[in-house]
Amino acid sequence: MATEKVIRKKRRTLEAKQRRYGYLFTAPFIVGGIVFIIYPVIMALIYSLTDLKIINGAPAMPWVGMENYSQAFLKEDAFRRKLLDALTEMVINVPIVVIFAFFMASILNAKFIGRGFARSIMFLPVIIATGVVAQLSTNDIAASMMSSADQQMMMEQSSVQVSSAFGNMLMNMNLDLGLVNFILAAVDRIYDITVMSAVSIIIFIAGLQGISPSIYEASYIEGATKWEVFWKISFPMVSPMILLSVIYTIIDSFTASTNSVMVAINTAFTSGELGMMAAYAFSYMLIIFAVLGIVAGLISRKVFYYD
Amino acid sequence: MSAEAVKVQSAQPQGAKAEKPKAKIDAVKLKKYGGRYTIGIFRWLFIIGICFVILYPLISKICSSFFSIQDMYDPTVHYIPKNPTFDNYETALARLGYPTTLINTFTLSLLAGILQTASATLVGYGFARYKFKGRSFLFALVIIALVAPPYALLLPRFVMFSNIGLLNTYIPTILMGVTGTGLKCSLYIFIMRQFFRGMPKELEEAAYVDGAGPVRTFIVIMLPSAVSMMVTCFLFSFVWQWLDTMYAQTFMADVRTIATSIGYLRDTAGQGLVADTQLGADLIKNAGIVIIILPLLVLYAFTQRFFVESIARSGLVG
Numbered sequence: 302m303a304t305e306k307v308i309r310k311k312r313r314t315l316e317a318k319q320r321r322y323g324y325l326f327t328a329p330f331i332v333g334g335i336v337f338i339i340y341p342v343i344m345a346l347i348y349s350l351t352d353l354k355i356i357n358g359a360p361a362m363p364w365v366g367m368e369n370y371s372q373a374f375l376k377e378d379a380f381r382r383k384l385l386d387a388l389t390e391m392v393i394n395v396p397i398v399v400i401f402a403f404f405m406a407s408i409l410n411a412k413f414i415g416r417g418f419a420r421s422i423m424f425l426p427v428i429i430a431t432g433v434v435a436q437l438s439t440n441d442i443a444a445s446m447m448s449s450a451d452q453q454m455m456m457e458q459s460s461v462q463v464s465s466a467f468g469n470m471l472m473n474m475n476l477d478l479g480l481v482n483f484i485l486a487a488v489d490r491i492y493d494i495t496v497m498s499a500v501s502i503i504i505f506i507a508g509l510q511g512i513s514p515s516i517y518e519a520s521y522i523e524g525a526t527k528w529e530v531f532w533k534i535s536f537p538m539v540s541p542m543i544l545l546s547v548i549y550t551i552i553d554s555f556t557a558s559t560n561s562v563m564v565a566i567n568t569a570f571t572s573g574e575l576g577m578m579a580a581y582a583f584s585y586m587l588i589i590f591a592v593l594g595i596v597a598g599l600i601s602r603k604v605f606y607y608d
Numbered sequence: 609m610s611a612e613a614v615k616v617q618s619a620q621p622q623g624a625k626a627e628k629p630k631a632k633i634d635a636v637k638l639k640k641y642g643g644r645y646t647i648g649i650f651r652w653l654f655i656i657g658i659c660f661v662i663l664y665p666l667i668s669k670i671c672s673s674f675f676s677i678q679d680m681y682d683p684t685v686h687y688i689p690k691n692p693t694f695d696n697y698e699t700a701l702a703r704l705g706y707p708t709t710l711i712n713t714f715t716l717s718l719l720a721g722i723l724q725t726a727s728a729t730l731v732g733y734g735f736a737r738y739k740f741k742g743r744s745f746l747f748a749l750v751i752i753a754l755v756a757p758p759y760a761l762l763l764p765r766f767v768m769f770s771n772i773g774l775l776n777t778y779i780p781t782i783l784m785g786v787t788g789t790g791l792k793c794s795l796y797i798f799i800m801r802q803f804f805r806g807m808p809k810e811l812e813e814a815a816y817v818d819g820a821g822p823v824r825t826f827i828v829i830m831l832p833s834a835v836s837m838m839v840t841c842f843l844f845s846f847v848w849q850w851l852d853t854m855y856a857q858t859f860m861a862d863v864r865t866i867a868t869s870i871g872y873l874r875d876t877a878g879q880g881l882v883a884d885t886q887l888g889a890d891l892i893k894n895a896g897i898v899i900i901i902l903p904l905l906v907l908y909a910f911t912q913r914f915f916v917e918s919i920a921r922s923g924l925v926g
Contacts, residue, residue: 316739318822319738319739319740320738320739320740320741322734322738322822322823323734323737323738323739323740323743324734324740325734325822325823326730326731326733326734326737326738326826327730327731327734327735327738327740327743327746329727329730329731329786329787329788330727330731330734330746330749330750330787330788330789330797331746332787333727333784333786333787333788333789334746334749334750334753334787334789336787336789337753337761337765337783337784337787337789338749338752338753338761338789339749340764340768341760341761341763341764341765341768342752342756342760342761342764344763344764344767345760345761345763345764348763348764405658408651408654408655409655411651413648413651413652417913419655419659421908421912422659422662422663423658423659423662424912425662425663425666425908426662427844427847428847428851428901428904428905428908429665429666429901434851434897434900434901491661492661492662492665495658495661495662496662511806552754552755555755556755556757556758562757563757566757566759567759570759570763575763578759578763579760579763581757582756582757582759582760583760585757585760586752586755586756586757586760589755590755593755
């Protein structure tokens with residue numbers, strides 16, 4: 302009796318301790334979450350129901366109810382079309398990026414001379430292909446003209462020839478035309494894909510490194526071939542990483558500054574239609590959440606967790 | 609004599625015997641390693657190809673930033689300019705407003721980097737190790753901040769800060785950094801959480817048994833092993849803050865940072881040029897890009913070892 306009480310008391314204090322320190326460590330984010338996330342999200346929802354405009358530095362927000370939403374979704378079809386564009390782009394990007402990143406990660410995971418160098422180059426796009434640099438690099442005729450004399454032309458021509466030859470080959474294999482176009486588009490966008498894959502490559506390398514070598518040893522001793530080892534060990538073991546990478550790529554594709562919906566949101570922001578902007582942003586956020594929920598729900602059924 | 613002859617005779621077949629297996633071993637070696645070498649060569653070719661794809665735009669920008677206009681039109685000039693010029697750099701530096709811009713941006717990025725790394729480490733540890741009421745709700749907030757289109761959160765924050773009169777100061781950055789809600793800070797919280805989850809619990813349990821409290825355990829035991837992951841987070845947050853246009857333009861519109869100078873550089877790059885405005889402007893823009901990312905490349909060169917290492921042995925798994 303007495304000991305039971307002591308144990309219960311101890312457990313309670315242990316739980317209390319857990320709770321106390323949990324709150325202590327996450328305290329910065331509890332404050333931040335309330336002030337900088339919950340409050341802004343609620344405010345964005347309120348803004349989206351008004352025709353917010355900033356006149357002479359002072360915000361004026363006449364209430365318009367669902368007007369912004371009905372304009373975005375019912376009256377005009379521009380936003381709907383952009384949403385569809387964004388969704389299509391995401392559906393195209395995600396499989397290419399995830400497969401490419403997984404492939405690159407398996408290559409970079411093997412031991413070879415110069416691996417560190419190759420890895421550090423792979424992560425370079427994280428630095429050189431974002432934000433300011435991307436903004437300044439649009440329509441850079443100098444770079445394309447620099448080698449215009451012959452090299453660039455030659456390169457472009459040869460790449461066109463290669464991809465058209467490749468296309469012919471695929472066509473001769475009686476593949477579906479849509480599939481051929483899909484593959485050719487991916488070949489032509491190799492730079493974009495490499496840039497988009499950078500973070501996913503990091504995620505996959507981390508996943509592959511996390512697999513204990515003893516599992517591989519055991520299966521090789523049992524006589525498994527490399528093919529079997531890949532499908533029965535590597536693949537299931539990195540499947541949580543696949544989920545993570547898919548989610549990251551979806552978010553990245555949806556929130557990239559070149560995404561058509563993001564462009565629409567930016568335009569609404571810079572042209573001062575803040576209420577409209579809030580409506581766009583808020584509904585877009587809900588759609589992203591829905592997509593993430595569906596995809597995560599579908600994939601996490603197949604994901605294998607070690608413990 | 610005869611004994612020697614016997615020796616020689618007996619030695620000969622032995623030598624032959626020894627040679628035969630050697631040849632066999634070579635064949636086996638070839639079969640075994642030949643495939644590996646072919647794969648290695650293909651791997652190298654592939655990696656070189658991808659590296660080229662990544663580096664080519666960068667290299668062409670660096671090269672063209674040294675070009676003068678007449679070099680651009682000279683068909684014999686490839687990549688290495690005949691009359692290298694620093695004019696593009698001088699113009700770009702002036703238009704970007706260096707060194708003021710550099711100092712401001714550096715302060716901003718350093719503040720964001722240090723504060724976000726610190727808060728993400730703390731919060732990530734809290735999420736990874738402690739169970740408390742509302743943890744999953746709190747974590748959902750982390751994901752919301754990651755997913756929300758930036759302007760949806762930025763506009764209310766902007767109104768909030770402008771009401772208190774904190775615009776054009778570093779205080780918004782500091783506040784958001786401390787509370788782990790700054791630019792892409794959710795991602796760092798997520799990374800740190802995954803890292804700490806992958807650490808063995810035994811380390812901490814041993815520390816508890818030895819009588820250390822949770823805070824002491826965190827500082828003495830967990831932090832030292834998290835250094836490389838923290839460097840990674842710092843690198844990310846520093847670089848992304850450096851290159852970000854949204855936050856700095858919203859909260860510090862009147863302070864000269866790279867984010868606020870970039871539009872000026874883009875719009876005025878061609879100003880004052882007599883001929884070939886577009887081309888000259890692009891050369892100046894390329895010089896501007898090189899100026900902007902040079903500090904980042906230096907930083908990356910120093911930290912990439914940590915970066916690659918921390919990925920290699922991170923507990924991003926799980």
